[in-house]
Amino acid sequence: MSQRKVHNLKAYRPPHFLVEQVTLTFELDPSATRVEALTHFKRHPDAPTDAPLQLHGEELQPELLEIVGQQERPHYHIENDRLTLTPPAESFTLRCVTRIAPDKNSALDGLYISGGMFCTQCEAEGFRKITYYPDRPDVMAKFRVTLIAEAQQYPILLSNGDKVATADLGDGRHSATYEDPYPKPSYLFALVAGDLALLEDHYTTAEGRKVTLQLYSEHHSIDQCGHAMQALKKAMQWEESRYGLSYDLNTYMIVAVGNFNMGAMENKGLNIFNTKYVLAAPHVATDAEYEAVEGVIAHEYFHNWTGNRITCRDWFQLSLKEGLTVYRDQSFSADIVSGSVQRIQDVRLLRNHQFPEDAGPTAHPVQPESYIEINNFYTSTIYNKGAEVIRMLETLLGWPIFRQGMDLYVARHDGQAATVEQFICCMEDASGRDLGQFRLWYVQAGTPELTFNSLYYPESQRYVLNVTQVCPPTPGQLSKAPMHIPIRMALLDPDGQPQSLKLVDGEQVLGAETVLELTTGEATYTFEGVSKAPTPSLMRGFSAPVKWDAALDREALAFLWANDNDPFNRWESGQILAVETILDMVGLTQQNGELPDLPESFAHAFETIIKDGKSEPALLALSLSLPTTGYIMDRMDKADPHLVYRVRQHVRQAVASRFRPLFLSLYGRHYSDEPYHYSPANAGARALKNLALDYLLENPEPTVLALAHKQFHQADNITDWLGAYGPLLRCGSPSSSELTHILYTRCKDSANALDKWFSTQVTMVAGPEALSLAKALTQHPDFSWSTPNKVRAVVGSFSGANPTAFHAIDGSGYGFLQEVIAQLDEKNPQLAARLCTYFTRWRRMVPELSQPMQNALQRLLDTPNLSNDTYEIVSKSLA
Ligand code: PHE
Ligand code: ZN
Secondary structure, three states: OOOOOOEEHHHOOOOOEEEEEEEEEEEOOOOOEEEEEEEEEEEOOOOOOOOOEEEEOOOOOEEEEEEOOOOOOOOEEEEOOEEEEOOOOOEEEEEEEEEEOHHHOOOOOEEEEEOOEEEEEOOOOOHHHOOOEOOOOOOOEEEEEEEEEEOOOOOEEEEOOEEEEEEEOOOOEEEEEEEEEEEEOHHHOOEEEEOOEEEEEEEEOOOOOEEEEEEEEOHHHHHHOHHHHHHHHHHHHHHHHHHOOOOOOOEEEEEEEOOOOOOEEOOOOEEEEEHHHOOOOOOOOOHHHHHHHHHHHHHHHHOOOEOOOEEEOOHHHHHHHHHHHHHHHHHHHHHHOOHHHHHHHHHHHHHHHHHHHHOOOOOOOOOOOEEOOHHHHOOHHHHHHHHHHHHHHHHHHOHHHHHHHHHHHHHHHOOOEEOHHHHHHHHHHHHOOOOOOOOHHHHOOOOOEEEEEEEEEOOOOEEEEEEEEEOOOEOOEOOOOOOOEEEEEEEEOOOOOEOOEEEOOOOOEEEOOEEEEEOOOEEEEEEOOOOOOOEEEOOOOOOOOOEEEOOOOHHHHHHHHHHOOOHHHHHHHHHHHHHHHHHHHHHHHHHHOOOOOOOHHHHHHHHHHHOOOOOOHHHHHHHOOOOOHHHHHOOOOOEOHHHHHHHHHHHHHHHHHHOHHHHHHHHHHHOOOOOOOOOHHHHHHHHHHHHHHHHHOOOOOHHHHHHHHHHHHHOOOHHHHHHHHHHHHHOOOOOHHHHHHHHHHHHOOOHHHHHHHHHHHHHHOOOOHHHHHHHHHOOOOOOOOOOHHHHHHHHHHHHHHOHHHHOOOOOHHHHHHHHHHHHHHHHOHHHHHHHHHHHOOHHHEOHHHHHHHHHHHHHHHOOOOOOHHHHHHHHHHHO
16 A cells, blocks of 8 residues: 655644745746746744755746856755755745646646636645745745736736736737735735636725725626625625724735636635636526625635634644634624524534534544645534634633634734634633633544433422533544533523523522533533423534434424524424434334334424414524435434435425425415515525425425426526426426426526536436436536536535435445546546545445445555545545
């Protein structure tokens, strides 16, 4: 087996040389771009005087390497992507010329071409594919960049900061020079050159700076940028009012590119976005995507402070910027859309992605201690669990103190490359609290599990709540210490109202809701003056990223589902009830070989919710959605996707037929003929209406089919087209192929709309047919292996959202994914490695599936010349 280099946090050493200034000149040419870098180095004050200069460089050859002002050539050697040079002095300027081929760059990392335009992606380690440089985030430099390109083909030339000069070079080429006054690490460098359309607007900051906002995209999609522009202005305003932080340059640029590995990138002053998170129009973006655009625009904007002005010392600190920035974009979305809906969506994401990761072979702490390939660590743990950890700090300290801690963080570390530890110190200094135990959240992997038990004593009016915590072992961490866990809770009286809380021996009345701080493996809390037998409402608002068993019976869960005044817990109780019901039914099916009837208890509880007239529609839609097959499978020792899917479908069909009139009336009430307009309220109504239709089509009789067809043909927006088309496809409606064709003609002019045309098909067609469909779609003229969005739409949706097809018992689904990964790995290792995550849960599957899954992984491991990216995920999965 190959030996790969492992990077360890413990091995961190400050750089020997810092960069004061770097001047870059690009002569852009698709197959031979010339890059000249003039880098002014200065020895780090603490570095030994004989320390060599070490630069990163990958797939590069220096055409010229010289010390400015020196006759003789410097001594250097190149080995393993490193250039080592004997420095001539304490401080000196190196001139380095390299030539690179953006048109051959299919990894989309470094300088590449997307849709005829040049663009860059340098996080985490892409800059080293552009020139020799200390490509590490703790080296922060001022950049001056000149771009030279054919004027006709590349009229727009962009880089970070302010444009300080332009020139017509007389030979058909022109140039533009940019200067970024803020020192930054190389991963925040960006350039763009192409024939782009511009949408421009302005924003005046609280400090009075007039900022020009520029959104660039291909000409045909520039009219789809208005929503993103509005989102940007909202984000700028929100950050000023919530954090007192304003934008710091005169221009803020966003460029939409079609070929992009991730969602978006926060390059200083020049964000580069996947078109999926910029473009929005009724016929190309769903309501969910309109929301996602707002969230991602805000996320990248917020990085300007948490990421750019204060960056990370090294990549082990990645969550310092990502967890914090996700927490901030979640709070933004909660404010502009709906707090409760946002919270539920955040938790769903965490449970569907991060919990499985934390329970699998690639589990790692929020602050990892080692990696082979850093690109593999842009994970749900770093992002989403990282955000939960920040949120717990807010919960424990309270918003005002948390905000003071943030102010201190900015005051202390502005302009620096900081660490998680320094961030926590700011929170400690602002609050005067000891967060020693809290730090375990950063270094211990795994999802803690809480078990609650309670007893009510009517005579003494006391209520005793006992809780224990354990955290399961994860790779490399067999035993864990107890964590500091905030438990937000209330005790509800029979009307669903929180009773005021007072702890025995506690001095103060706590109010109707309190946050208990669990710091030990076990604790008991005794409340007094509890006049009526309460129903506990625990972990309100999902107060910690843990799993818990509240030990509630079905009756209590149904009560909470209908009555808890915490919207998250209302939803949560319904989910627990559904999971428990489905798991019981799975057990009965295994025993008896046939599907049992839907238990009355669940049907009654469901009926109460569907009749609920109080909840906002978006919340009701979430409440009536059953947990995903994946989430239910995670609750099983050995998961059988086919059985879980069958039982879940059976439950859906049962409630659909039993409550047909109620679903019909929900549909009617939320149907609208108005032209499409995105707003949270309209989106909520559409979500509820389409959920009703989705249930109704579980029993596709003529009236319902007619409704669906009417919606498909009459709607003016893709949310409603898909709301009808998806379930029609699932129920095998004879009109499917005609609808597929019609939808294609509506989508064909938009890559993003087409992505949904692709993904809906491979998701909704069940059984063996789905595989041949997925394979056929990869041959479709609109499909391309070079566009990650397309690969995700077909291969990602097939593997992640069509459990019965992917987990086909003959292993054919696994074989397909394995072959795709092996082929893609040469072209785009980051994308290939991401697709491997569909295999990582193999040990938790029933033996007849885990064996072929393991075999597929083994075949991947045996693939010659595997990238570090794929190697790391595959080898860890098999270990
Ligand atoms: N830093 C980007 C973000 O979170 C994500 C990203 C990582 C994009 C690596 C590209 C490459 O917004
Ligand atoms: Zn980010």
